[in-house]
Amino acid sequence: xxxxxxxxxxxxxxxxxxxxxxxxxxxxxxxxxxxxxxxxxxxxxxxxxxxxxxxxxxxxxxxxxxxxxxxxxxxxxxxxxxxxxxxxxxxxxxxxxxxxxxxxxxxxxxxxxxxxxxxxxxxxxxxxxxxxxxxxxxxxxxxxxxxxxxxxxxxxxxxxxxxxxxxxxxxxxxxxxxxxxxxxxxxxxxxxxxxxxxxxxxxxxxxxxxxxxxxxxxxxxxxxxxxxxxxxxxxxxxxxxxxxxxxxxxxxxxxxxxxxxxxxxxxxxxxxxxxxxxxxxxxxxxxxxxxxxxxxxxxxxxxxxxxxxxxxxxxxxxxxxxxxxxxxxxxxxxxxxxxxxxxxxxxxxxxxxxxxxxxxxxxxxxxxxxxxxxxxxxxxxxxxxxxxxxxxxxxxxxxxxxxxxxxxxxxxxxxxxxxxxxxxxxxxxxxxxxxxxxxxxxxxxxxxxxxxxxxxxxxxxxxxxxxxxxxxxxxxxxxxxxxxxxxxxxxxxxxxxxxxxx
Amino acid sequence: xxxxxxxxxxxxxxxxxxxxxxxxxxxxxxxxxxxxxxxxxxxxxxxxxxxxxxxxxxxxxxxxxxxxxxxxxxxxxxxxxxxxxxxxxxxxxxxxxxxxxxxxxxxxxxxxxxxxxxxxxxxxxxxxxxxxxxxxxxxxxxxxxxxxxxxxxxxxxxxxxxxxxxxxxxxxxxxxxxxxxxxxxxxxxxxxxxxxxxxxxxxxxxxxxxxxxxxxxxxxxxxxxxxxxxxxxxxxxxxxxxxxxxxxxxxxxxxxxxxxxxxxxxxxxxxxxxxxxxxxxxxxxxxxxxxxxxxxxxxxxxxxxxxxxxxxxxxxxxxxxxxxxxxxxxxx
Numbered sequence: 001x002x003x004x005x006x007x008x009x010x011x012x013x014x015x016x017x018x019x020x021x022x023x024x025x026x027x028x029x030x031x032x033x034x035x036x037x038x039x040x041x042x043x044x045x046x047x048x049x050x051x052x053x054x055x056x057x058x059x060x061x062x063x064x065x066x067x068x069x070x071x072x073x074x075x076x077x078x079x080x081x082x083x084x085x086x087x088x089x090x091x092x093x094x095x096x097x098x099x100x101x102x103x104x105x106x107x108x109x110x111x112x113x114x115x116x117x118x119x120x121x122x123x124x125x126x127x128x129x130x131x132x133x134x135x136x137x138x139x140x141x142x143x144x145x146x147x148x149x150x151x152x153x154x155x156x157x158x159x160x161x162x163x164x165x166x167x168x169x170x171x172x173x174x175x176x177x178x179x180x181x182x183x184x185x186x187x188x189x190x191x192x193x194x195x196x197x198x199x200x201x202x203x204x205x206x207x208x209x210x211x212x213x214x215x216x217x218x219x220x221x222x223x224x225x226x227x228x229x230x231x232x233x234x235x236x237x238x239x240x241x242x243x244x245x246x247x248x249x250x251x252x253x254x255x256x257x258x259x260x261x262x263x264x265x266x267x268x269x270x271x272x273x274x275x276x277x278x279x280x281x282x283x284x285x286x287x288x289x290x291x292x293x294x295x296x297x298x299x300x301x302x303x304x305x306x307x308x309x310x311x312x313x314x315x316x317x318x319x320x321x322x323x324x325x326x327x328x329x330x331x332x333x334x335x336x337x338x339x340x341x342x343x344x345x346x347x348x349x350x351x352x353x354x355x356x357x358x359x360x361x362x363x364x365x366x367x368x369x370x371x372x373x374x375x376x377x378x379x380x381x382x383x384x385x386x387x388x389x390x391x392x393x394x395x396x397x398x399x400x401x402x403x404x405x406x407x408x409x410x411x412x413x414x415x416x417x418x419x420x421x422x423x424x425x426x427x428x429x430x431x432x433x434x435x436x437x438x439x440x441x442x443x444x445x446x447x448x449x450x451x452x453x454x455x456x457x458x459x460x461x462x463x464x465x466x467x468x469x470x471x472x473x474x475x476x477x478x479x480x481x482x483x484x485x486x487x488x489x490x491x492x493x494x495x496x497x498x499x500x501x502x
Numbered sequence: 503x504x505x506x507x508x509x510x511x512x513x514x515x516x517x518x519x520x521x522x523x524x525x526x527x528x529x530x531x532x533x534x535x536x537x538x539x540x541x542x543x544x545x546x547x548x549x550x551x552x553x554x555x556x557x558x559x560x561x562x563x564x565x566x567x568x569x570x571x572x573x574x575x576x577x578x579x580x581x582x583x584x585x586x587x588x589x590x591x592x593x594x595x596x597x598x599x600x601x602x603x604x605x606x607x608x609x610x611x612x613x614x615x616x617x618x619x620x621x622x623x624x625x626x627x628x629x630x631x632x633x634x635x636x637x638x639x640x641x642x643x644x645x646x647x648x649x650x651x652x653x654x655x656x657x658x659x660x661x662x663x664x665x666x667x668x669x670x671x672x673x674x675x676x677x678x679x680x681x682x683x684x685x686x687x688x689x690x691x692x693x694x695x696x697x698x699x700x701x702x703x704x705x706x707x708x709x710x711x712x713x714x715x716x717x718x719x720x721x722x723x724x725x726x727x728x729x730x731x732x733x734x735x736x737x738x739x740x741x742x743x744x745x746x747x748x749x750x751x752x753x754x755x756x757x758x759x760x761x762x763x764x765x766x767x768x769x770x771x772x773x774x775x776x777x778x779x780x781x782x783x784x785x786x787x788x789x790x791x792x793x794x795x796x797x798x799x800x801x802x803x804x805x806x807x808x809x810x811x812x813x814x815x816x817x818x819x820x821x822x823x824x825x826x827x828x829x830x831x832x833x834x
Contacts, residue, residue, distance in 0.1 A: 046549070046577065049559075141706030188693045190582075190613060190670030199585060199618075268702040322705060323721045325698035328549070334698075335556055338717070341797045345721035449695060456692050457664050457709065 007130060010357030014365055019063055019358070026064035027366045030071020031373060035079050036403050040087055040208065041072035043406065045332045049339075058340035059355045063362040065336050066316070069329050070122065070363065073312045074370050077114040077305055078381055082107055083396055085216035087403070089442045090276035090308035092211055096162065096435050097293060097300030099219075104296050108240030108382045113250055113298055114305040115374045116242075121258040121306035122367035125313035128262045129320075129360050134349070136314075137321040140266045145453035146464045148270070150474035152447045155274045155439070157481045158281035162435040164294025167485065170436045173427070177440020178447070180205060187449050188456075200412040209413050210441055212400045213420025214427065214434040220393050221425040240378055242298070250302035253283050257307035265311030268318040268326040270446050272311040277439050279307035285484070294433075313363055320356060322346055537597050537774050538571045544764075545593075545601045547586025549579045553717040553798070557632055557762055558602045560794050564785040569777070573600075582671040584610050584617060591619035595769030597778065600628070604762045605673060608820035612828035613671045622821060627813035628764035628778045631786070634800045635735040635759050636677050637719045637745065639728045640711035641704050649731040649751035652711075653685060660687040666700040666712040669693050673760045674700065677713035677734065679827050684755040704728060715760050716741060716799030734758045741799040761803075761820075763813050775810060783808050 013019065033044045045065050052061035073090070080091035081098035094114065101110040128136070143151075156174055163170030183194045184204030195201040242250075257279040264271035264278060283303040284293045293300050316333075318324040323345030325331040337344040342352060349356045384392075404413040424434055458464040466472045544562060548554045555577060562573040578586035583606045590601035607621045619625075638652070646652040656663055665682070667675040674697065682689055692709050694700035697718045703709050705727050713734065720741055723730040732748045733739045734756055748756040764782060766775060785791055786802035795801050806812055 141702065144703060144706065144708035185670070187669060187695060197616075199588070202585075203579075268699065318702065322702075322727065323725070324702040324705065326702075331549075331552070331696065331698055335552065338798060339556060339559075339794070341794075343721035343724070343797075346725040346727060347721070445695075449693075453692055453694075456690055459662075459690065 003131065006353065006357045007361065009354060010130075010359075010361030013059060013354045013358030014063065014361035018057075019060055019362060020365065022060045022064040023067050023362050023366050024369050026067020027071035027074075027370050028373060030068040030073075031075035031078075031370065033068070034072035034075020034077075034087065036087070036399060041069045042328050042332065044068050044072070045329060045336075049332060049336055052336055052339070055340075058337070058342055058352075059358045061336055061340060062333065062355065062359050063366075065333060066359060066363065067366045070309065070312045070366060071370060073309050074115065074118055074374060077118075077301075078111065080215075081110045081114065081301070082381060082385060083216060083392075084219040085396065085400065086211050087208060089207060089211070089273055089438065090304065092215065092435055092438045093162070093276040093280050093304040094301055094308075095215055096280070096433075097295070097297045100294070100296035101298070101301065102385065106239075106296065107385055108378050109242045109246065109298070110301050111378045111381060112240065112242055112375065113246070113302045115371055115378075116247075117250060117254045117257070117302040117306035118309040119367050119371045120254050121261060121308075121310040122313055122370075123364060124258045125262050125265070125310040126360060126364040126367070128310075128314060129317060129363070130357075133317045134321045136266045137317050137324075140268060140271075140318060141322075142470060143267055144468075145450045145457060146468050146471040147474065148267075149447065149450040149454055150465060150471040150478065151267075151271070151274070152443050152450065154474050154478040154481065155277060156443055156447070157478045157485065159277055159436055159439045160485050161281040161284045161293075162277065162439065163433045164291075165431055165433060169432045173432050173434070173436040174440040177437040177442075178444040179440075180210070180437075181441045181444020182448065187445075188452060198412075200410060204445070205416060205441070206404070206413055207438075207442065209404050209416035210420050211438055212404060213417045213422075214424030214437065216396060216400055217417060217421025218424025218428055218434065220396060221421060222428050223389065224393075225425075225429075240382060246298055249298055252286075253279075253299040253303040254306045256282060256286075257303040257305075258310045261307030261310030262314045264307075265314030265326075266317050268324050270327065272308075272315045272327065273442055273446070275307040275311035276304035279303040316359075316363075319344060320348060320359070323348070537777060538569050540598060541572045541574050542569070542597070543599050544573050544575050545586045545590045545599065546575055546577050547579060547583035547590075547601070547603060547606075549577055553634065553715060553760070554602060554604050554762060556717075556798070557634075557795070560791050561631060561782065561785040564788040564791060565781045568781045568784045582606055582610065582613065584614055587621070588618045590765065591624045591767060593767055595767035595771075597766060597770055597774035599767070600778065601625070601765040602631070602762065603765060605676065605760050605820065606671060607763070607765070608817055609671060609676060609824040609828060611821060612825045622814075622818060624768050625765040626768050626770055626775055627810050627817060628766060628775055629782045629808035629810060630803045630813050630816065631762040631764065631782065631808070632795060632800050632802055633735075633759040633761045634715045634717055634798070635733050635739050636673065636713055636715050637723065637733050637739075637742070638677075638681065638711065638713045638731045638748075638756075639704070639719050639723060640731065641707045641709065642727065642729055643707050644710050644729060646731070647729075649746060649748070649753075652731045653751070653753065656682075656689065656711075657685055657687055660689050663689045663711070664709045665689050665691050666704055666709040667691055667693060668697045668700050668714070669695060672697075674712055674714040676824070676827075677758045680758050681713055681756055683827055684753060701728075713758075720799045732756075739799055740796065740801070761816065763817070779809060 045068055055061040076087050076091040077094045080086040080095040081102050084095050084099040086092040086095045098110045160167055160170050185192050185202050192202055260279055261275040264275045283299045284290050315326045318326050319330045325334050334344050401414050404417050546555050546558050558575055566573045578589055587603055593599035610617055646655040665678050667678050704712050722728045730745050732751050733745050734748050783805055786808055
């Protein structure tokens with residue numbers, strides 16, 4: 001059994017005491033920076049990268065850096081659930097139902113479900129990495145620009161499910177998000193768009209500034225506006241641990257989300273971004289009571305959190321097997337490999353088996369450490385909610401400012417948070433939900449760049465989107481999703497018409 | 503209306519003394535004779551972990567040892583390096599802010615019409631650091647086998663061939679422009695958001711070819727994931743000894759490398775610059791730096807190149823060259 005031998009090698013490497021220590025250090029740091037919106041895993045890894053230059057053992061360095069990355073995925077859900085402050089795109093999905101659960105006094109349950117779901121997903125994704133990394137990575141290379149474009153279209157249409165209110169308003173928010181995503185330099189020609197001469201806008205708006213603004217700051221403004229919630233966020237905290245029936249409810253969502261997240265994570269062109277959103281859309285669709293979504297559905301926390309963690313882990317596949325970084329964090333990992341004298345690429349697995357399998361084994365150990373680290377903290381986190389608003393609000397605002405300022409050591413990001421905070425408040429007051437806006441904003445550049453790339457490569461022939469099989473199937477699914485989304489509305493309208501007839 | 507008592511006066515004069523001490527500490531280093539007696543910020547106008555950042559951190563360590571103060575790398579990325587460079591241009595000219603920039607320093611004037619600084623007039627070059635070679639690579643199912651075949655194939659099939667690059671102004675974009683300019687063809691250039699995604703689609707066969715730095719391509723070349731045609735340097739690359747050069751392939755005009763250099767604001771005193779230059783030369787002779795650069799497929803520049811004069815000459819020459827190439831590329 002090759003696989004067992006390899007795993008044995010991996011665990012013997014990862015279970016050396018110094019590697020366990022670096023793993024713990026990584027996931028603890030990751031949790032910490034995940035909790036703070038703004039600083040995030042990319043900045044942390046960038047900061048700590050130089051320290052790892054001095055490490056004698058490249059495995060330890062990579063184990064720690066990887067731990068920061070997936071540890072941050074755990075930590076990111078905490079502030080999203082407790083304070084409606086998502087630090088990255090996946091946490092924005094968790095915030096939708098997670099924060100509603102917190103407001104209903106079920107923050108402990110939400111946090112526990114997020115941690116357990118992430119652990120299951122992390123475990124399964126580690127197995128996927130160990131068993132099928134090379135073939136999956138090869139298969140993912142079949143995804144070209146037309147496929148990514150169609151995948152994003154499907155994602156955008158499915159994301160109508162993110163809104164619990166009006167479908168029309170959700171669509172409007174997606175479009176607004178797409179438009180915000182066009183700000184910045186055009187990828188092809190470098191022409192600045194909607195920058196109004198502000199050089200900071202050349203790179204586009206920062207996700208953290210938009211997310212912290214429309215979610216976190218808008219939430220504070222909304223609470224201040226409504227006297228009933230002004231004094232204290234949660235009047236009572238009922239329990240910390242999910243009940244047996246609640247655990248039963250999340251088994252399906254966690255497993256589905258793990259599968260979905262594992263697959264999307266492998267795509268080097270940005271599939272991991274979609275994982276949490278896709279899982280939310282799927283769970284809302286298959287749920288027997290979709291009306292609960294947006295008002296504290298436990299599945300709406302379990303699914304996206306699991307999908308996100310699975311995708312975070314499988315997004316290592318293109319890097320480890322082919323040396324291809326899927327996102328900025330993986331690009332930093334490439335830097336870490338190179339500085340240690342290892343060229344990331346297909347050779348790593350055969351030339352450095354101890355490192356390759358050690359890293360994989362460490363991911364499972366890291367997930368165990370994360371659960372051990374996070375479950376006891378839940379009680380502490382939840383108590384934070386009983387802090388009076390007069391104290392909590394300024395603290396949140398200060399953290400949001402520090403986090404966003406740290407992004408580029410530039411006050412511009414802090415102004416952006418303020419602007420989007422006000423925008424978010426206006427949206428909430430007009431019954432528009434921020435989650436579809438955020439998704440449009442994240443996926444907009446992916447949509448545009450891949451559309452243009454696909455047409456450049458096909459020399460302007462738009463039929464590539466339907467003639468390439470994977471792309472065609474994805475677009476077909478998108479049409480189907482659109483029909484399913486619109487159908488209930490049509491049916492309802494017909495019912496109304498009939499009712500009036502009688 | 504009691505006058506300030508003696509204690510109050512003492513307190514405020516102590517505060518004043520404290521303040522002047524703080525001020526003195528802040529402004530220390532203004533005197534070039536004491537240079538350096540405080541941490542030096544090295545602005546890298548690109549994100550951490552990238553090739554330029556990696557090179558900077560390699561030399562920062564031995565330079566810190568040599569100067570006896572810490573060189574602190576600051577990543578200020580954005581707009582093709584012009585945000586960080588702009589910030590460096592307006593920083594205090596006291597030697598405590600140093601800019602590390604690459605070939606993009608010479609292309610920025612041609613790429614950004616509203617550039618807030620002049621790379622030649624607003625900076626003093628300290629010295630060159632390294633010249634990272636570039637390689638011409640292709641998807642493994644792209645037809646040509648050798649560099650000569652590649653040249654003919656591209657010239658004959660210019661209307662169907664696709665060339666990947668990592669975005670406007672990136673090294674791969676520049677190399678691509680120079681290559682197509684030298685071959686007298688125009689091919690479809692497909693932009694990606696960074697080298698990683700571009701390499702992924704090249705390996706997947708979605709695009710035909712690309713020209714990129716060895717830092718990004720060596721791993722894929724040695725693993726046989728992509729075809730390599732030529733190195734764009736006068737000499738063969740040590741890390742890829744079997745790879746012929748463009749000159750060997752009959753295209754001596756295709757010469758491009760991603761040269762990196764250190765800069766300080768133009769008002770910086772010359773004695774400070776020469777201290778930095780000396781320290782840079784010490785770092786470039788460091789065994790560890792040489793080894794680390796070799797892993798990246800590059801090497802430190804020679805001692806004559808790591809000087810303000812050689813650096814200034816190259817910057818001026820390159821600024822003129824790229825103004826021509828980028829100008830004609832955008833016109834056509």
